[in-house]
Amino acid sequence: MDDRLFRNAMSKFATGVTVIATETNGKVHGMTANAFMSVSLDPKLIVISIGERANILSKIKDSGIFTVNILADDQKELSMNFAGQLKETKEVSFARLNDMPVIDGAVAQIACEVSAIHVEGDHTLFIGRVKDVYLEEKDPLLFFNGKYRSMIAVEEPIS
Numbered sequence: 206m207d208d209r210l211f212r213n214a215m216s217k218f219a220t221g222v223t224v225i226a227t228e229t230n231g232k233v234h235g236m237t238a239n240a241f242m243s244v245s246l247d248p249k250l251i252v253i254s255i256g257e258r259a260n261i262l263s264k265i266k267d268s269g270i271f272t273v274n275i276l277a278d279d280q281k282e283l284s285m286n287f288a289g290q291l292k293e294t295k296e297v298s299f300a301r302l303n304d305m306p307v308i309d310g311a312v313a314q315i316a317c318e319v320s321a322i323h324v325e326g327d328h329t330l331f332i333g334r335v336k337d338v339y340l341e342e343k344d345p346l347l348f349f350n351g352k353y354r355s356m357i358a359v360e361e362p363i364s
Contacts, residue, residue: 219349224274226306233306234264237288249335254328273315274308277343278355303337314339
C-alpha cells in the first residue's frame, strides 16, 4: 500500500487537536499533535506519539516531562503556530500546572512525567504518568480529513 493511501485513511478518524509542551534549560518547546490517548485509569497514564524528525523529541527525552493541551475551538491559530503553518511564528506565553508549561484557555491541560519510552517505526511513544489536570468548559478544536473543524450538537432522535 502506498504512503498517501495510508495517510488518507488515517485522516478519516476525527480527533481533537493538542499542543504538546515541554521545558529544557528554562525554554519552553511545543508542537501540534493529534496522536494522543489515555492508556490507564489506575495508574493514570496517557500516551503521545512523536515523529523521529520532530525537534521536541530530544527535548522530552532530556526533560522527562511534557504537557498535553487539548485546544479549544477558538485556538486554531495556536495550533497552526506550533505546526509551523504561519508565515511568522508568534511568541506564546505559557501558564504553569504542577510547575510545567501549559496553554491558557485550553479545554484541558494535562501535566505528565515520562513513565516509559517505546520506539515504534518512525515514531517514539511516550507514556506519561499524569501528575495534574486542569479543565475548562469549552468546545474543542477538531481535525478531520486534513482540515480544522468545530463541533456541532446533533439532536437526539425522539423515541
